Amino acid sequence: MTSPNANLATLLAGSAVRFPRRPAVRLDDAVLDYADLEEMSARAARLLHGAGVRAGDRVGLMLPNTPAFAVLYYGILRAGAVVVPMNPLLKAREVEYYLADSEASLLLAEAATAQEAVKGALAAGTPCIEVPAEGMGRLLVAGEPLPGVVSREPSDTAVILYTSGTTGRPKGAELTHANLRANTDTTRRTLLESTEQDVVFGGLPLFHTFGQLVGLNCAVAAGACLTLLPRFTPARALEIIERDRVTVFVGVPTMYATLLAAPERENHDVGSLRICVSGGAALPVEVLRDFEKAFGCVILEGYGLSETSPVACFNHPGRPRRPGTIGTPIDGVEMRVIDRDGTDLPDGEPGEVAVRGHNVMKGYWRRPDATAEAVVDGWLRTGDIGVKDPDGHFRIVDRKKEMIIRGGFNVYPREIEEVLYEHPAVAEAAVIGVPHPTHGEEVVAVVALKPGAEAEPEGLKEFVRTQVAAYKYPRQVWIVDALPKGPTGKILKREIKPPAGKRA
Known part of the structure; x- marks a missing residue:
């Protein structure tokens, strides 16, 4: 019996069948529906094959929050390759390191900001294709769309996210198709409770794990619309919330603080908001309470890392919330607070947070020693210092790492x-x-x-x-x-x- 294709790109293929004419990705007046996004990603996969990219090859993706990111992200996956997301603000020396370390076969970078990318790619010996900021269709017009989605196994790597501690150079966390599919499904069903009727705010960088999974992948899995903002400002965010009737806001604490303080806030109708989620850093309780009062929308705070695909723990909808905590582990994930020897600590006593479940990375790219140090008996040692309360809620109190x-x-x-x-x-x-x-x-x-x-x-x-x-x-x-x-x-x-x- 043939096992089903585990490729993450099948999420897009499925939504394109169910909701072909629903809007998938929007940037102001530029809108791609699901049929468009599916076809363009298939053309992107053909472009990659023509450039010599094959299944398992790594491809750098260095774009801001534009529809092109979604097209190329799923195009890379569709071709069976591995996405290496990169911040478009990186300088040449950083680009060179990411490409050389991942042994990338190709870099895709936005033409408007490609100067540093081109220099870094040249130094790494990696071919670079410059993607036009507008009119990307011209880049993809040649050739027929790549039929189907290249089959991948659940344990195959889908994305390599570069992260680091306080020592050594950045390490690539290998997230598998199984990691990302399970985390997307669990987050969409049990936290966001999203459907094709939702409009998701896309102001978090898509090259970052939080915006990529909770924003892009969860929206695509649900058949929802992701409305993009390449550079966050509270004024533009408020305009987009009102204009597009945003229902799901995904943000970091600084976004909530600046939206709350925005002088133009009361001039905008934000009544469409159904749920807000916060991660990336601790959300001050005062900001949470004031925002909820002003915007009439609940904020669910949670926790995760690149190494956990990323979502590990959250305040869940429909359950009692504990402001100031990161909630309880998501379905299929366990969390503990341990001492240096890996022994569980009593409730209320601070120690290192450890995570085990479907979300834990495959390992660090070609760093077996670092992987063995970070993942012990299946438990990821996060480097964060936390406390488990008697009711099962977790709090992060400090960072073992100096990030x-x-x-x-x-x-x-x-x-x-x-x-x-x-x-x-x-x-x-x-x-x-x-x-x-x-x-x-x-x-x-x-x-x-x-x-x-x-x-x-x-x-x-x-x-x-x-x-x-x-x-x-x-x-x-x-x-x-x-x-x-x-x-x-x-x-x-x-x-x-x-x-x-x-x-x-």
């Missing part, structure tokens, strides 16, 4: 520190996150200079800004005589204090 979350984007200190160490005047560097009223955390670099060397904070800031994506570079640089260290010489970030005249 900074700025406006919902992950910033890894080690990556920024490595750039700073390339500056000829820098002797020591540490990158930390400090509280910020709207971004959640702000990136701060603390630097000690070499004897006799001179450098100004603005110059160091500009040096980093040219090397990394715009959301990563430090907005503040503190120059100090020396960084605090422990007995072994390790820099003690927890003991770093702002210099006189600076604020944390």
Whole structure:
């Protein structure tokens, strides 16, 4: 008996059969219905085959939130290849690393912002196809659509999402077709409860796991419409909610805070909102309560990681909510709080959060040692410090890792520190996150200079800004005589204090 095709792209194929003329993806006046999206993704798959891409090959996808992202995302999957989503703000050195590490066969990048992508692809020896910002149909017009969807097994890798801790370079989390299908199905059914009648707000970056699964994949699985916003501003978001009658809002805490504070908020009809979901960072309870009162819509807060496809735990609809918590594990997923030895801790005692279930990644791409360290007996050790309450709700209280979350984007200190160490005047560097009223955390670099060397904070800031994506570079640089260290010489970030005249 032949097993059914597990390819994630069959979600689109199924909705195209059921809802061919319902809108699938929208960007202002540009709308693709499900039949259009299906045909264009099939033409994209043909384009990839013509470029030599075969099943299992990795393909970089470096696009903003436009209909082209959805077309090419499902086109890559349809061809049996693996999507490597990349932030279009990445600089050439970052592009080179992602392509070289994943051994990508091809990069697809938006032509309007392709300068850094082209340089990085050239350095990695990876062919690059520039995708026009408008009129993508011209790129796909040649040749017939690729018939059918290339068959993939549940355990085959569908997407590689690059993530990192505080040491080493970014690692690619391999998410399988089974991981993503199960997480999409569970999230759509039990959290969003979405149908083809829904309109989903697409303001989260689709290259990021949260926007990609909870936004794009869940919308496509339901036959709903995903209305896109390439660059979030509260004014444009409110216009889109009213114009498109958005029913499902997917966002990070900074979005909710800025929408709440928007002076034009009361001028817009937001009564279509049915449910809001929040993740990516802790949502202040005050923001949650004020938003729900102002917008008349419940926010469900949850938790996940790239390594968990991403959804692991949520406040569920129809159940008592606990503001300030991340809720309870989703169907098919277990969570524990453990000590260093992997022993369960009593309720109320903080320890490392561990996750097991259909959502846990296959492993880190070609990093067996890192995989063995992260996944022990099937349990993913998240690096986050949490507490389980007696009623089964979980709270995240700290991060074992030193990752900074700025406006919902992950910033890894080690990556920024490595750039700073390339500056000829820098002797020591540490990158930390400090509280910020709207971004959640702000990136701060603390630097000690070499004897006799001179450098100004603005110059160091500009040096980093040219090397990394715009959301990563430090907005503040503190120059100090020396960084605090422990007995072994390790820099003690927890003991770093702002210099006189600076604020944390």
